Amino acid sequence: MIDTLQTIVVALVTFATVVAVHEYGHFWVARRAGVKVLRFSIGFGKPLLNWRGKDNTEYVIAAIPLGGYVRMADERDGDITAADLPRAFNRQSVGKRSAIAAAGPAANFLLAILVLWGLFLRGEIGVIPEIATVAPGSIAEQAGLQPGQEIREIDARETPTVAAVNFALLERLGDTGALNLAVSRPGSDALIRSEVAIDKWLKGAEQPDLLAALGVTIRTPPVVPRVGGLTEAGVARSAGFQVGDLILEADGTQLPLWIDWVNYVRSRPDQRIEVWVERAGTRQNIVVTPASVMAEDKRIGSVGMSVALPAIPASQQRRFDRGPWDALSASLNRTKDLVTFTFKSIARMLQGLISPSNLSGPITIAQVAASTAEAGWVAWLGFLALLSVSLGALNLLPIPVLDGGHLVFYGFEAVMGKPLPEKVQLAGYQMGVVLVLSIMVFALYNDFAKL
Structure with missing residues (x-):
């Protein structure tokens, strides 16, 4: 129960951080472009907490923490007062609207640059x-x-x-x-x-x-089969394994290395294994039956266990060790490499060169966030930077409802001298919603398949 709560808390903090930064990018540029902001929301659905600022903007923390939005005054969304018409989003120039749309991803990239800069200043090993x-x-x-x-x-x-x-x-x-x-x-x-x-x-x-x-x-150093972590729902925990146990043998077979134990378990889904471990200087017997899970189109055994990695000699x-300017240059280059890699991976996935099963959803992200937090704040910050880059890059995809889709529409408007017809934009948004929801459902399916 404690592990689950810890995972949820760390995941919420991680998601909320990258989402808040993304939405604040839109908010900050919109305000400076003279657009009236009606609501700044972290999350979707029913508001859990809301207040109104001095600027008369409503600030909301909502129940579903998988995104957020900035709602601006817009004649297409309802009547607005004559005094607010000059501050309506739809009355702004193409340049201002494009800047507002691009500001969210830009804020995510800036967060990654700043986090990586701090980590590089600290020293990288x-x-x-x-x-x-x-x-x-x-x-x-x-x-x-x-x-x-x-x-x-x-x-x-x-x-x-x-x-x-x-x-x-x-x-x-x-x-x-x-x-x-x-x-x-x-x-x-x-x-x-x-x-x-x-x-x-x-x-x-x-x-x-x-x-x-x-x-x-x-x-x-050799990675011996010492238990470093146990998933709460894994069969290893229910069988009686404890963190720190050194696995000695399984069914009479000596297992000197962690990979020996991994291969032994993977080859025995739904098969009883009698294990001897060393705990606090004494030998103890444990019986475990690996759960059967699918991986690369075949059934393998899984017990829900991770290894305690040995210390690496100096x-x-x-x-x-980098100075401020070298660290900044390194963070810019690392962020650029991550953005480029994200787009390349998406392109290769669409070509069938990378398995779509590698697409992860919120459950996997939450698990990784929790595991990096357990490894220390340096590892967590590194993951935060990676997640922020991913969110920024994905939002630049040319899919209507995403920032990249808006930028495509504004690009056509800039070239043609007038917006695309409302029917065309509406059809694009509807297709975009279906596509984004389909991707989210598929990512969730992958998450559950890995559990």
Whole structure:
């Protein structure tokens, strides 16, 4: 119960933050453009809390915290007084209306830039991408990669950390062409370059393991099967597992590594497993039956458990300390990369190159928000920046009812010298509502399928 409440609270704070910033962007520009704002709402539905400011704007916190809106005076929405006509939204120039529509996404991007700037100023630490093993027949082996080498570049992008390697590989999901790699030997800065062909790489894969697909593992301390977390509804919790338990064996099979335990569970959906764990220096017996869940079109076992990751030695980490200007430049570049990646991913999903099952809804976002909050405020702020970029980018899609759809209509108006006919706009909005609701329902379906 406590875990559920914590997840809900963290999710609400996370959603409310990015939504409030988005809507405040619209609100701030609208006010400065001389438009009368009637209501500023965080959430939809029945108001839980509302008050009226000195500007006579009604401020609302509503029951459904999955969005928000700014309602402005507009002749199309009802009668307004003659005194307010000059402040009506529909009477503003195309430039002002476009600025108001673009201000929401712009505010989300600005939030991400500021958060990342603060994190970069604090100092960034990442795991050095030193290769531990190379899988036979893999892309890495074809490229000539060897254990002990460090992955220095992917497609001419520097990869000083494992996170940078993963992000560079993410950008090639579903792609066809040449994957360019550069590595270096221990104690040498000389780059060894290689090129390997990929063809619709990981097309349709659900939650792909990028490093495994490349064919490498990274040198880190061994990840032993020690329980780091338990989901409230998972069978591991009800079976009696506790955080801190060290899993020793299952059905008499020794399990020295976490991946051994994961593979053992995944291969046994709905099958009874007798497990021995070490707890507080003593051996204890637990019996658990993994739940059967669908993943990549097949049934696998799941017990609702996460691993306690070992501490990474300083020798395997790389730290980046930046001054204010370098940190600002890095935050701008990171935000630009995230926006570009979001649009590329949407395009590849529409082409069928990326599985639509990777589309996540509010439940998954809430779970990730809670897990990052447990990992610490730095991890949570990083996720907040990512979510803010995603919200801003998605709102720029050219779908009527979204900010991007409004900007498309205003673009036609600027070119034609007059607005599109009301019937055309109304039909566009109706199609937009259906499309957005369909996407939301599909994302929720994915969320429930992952539970």
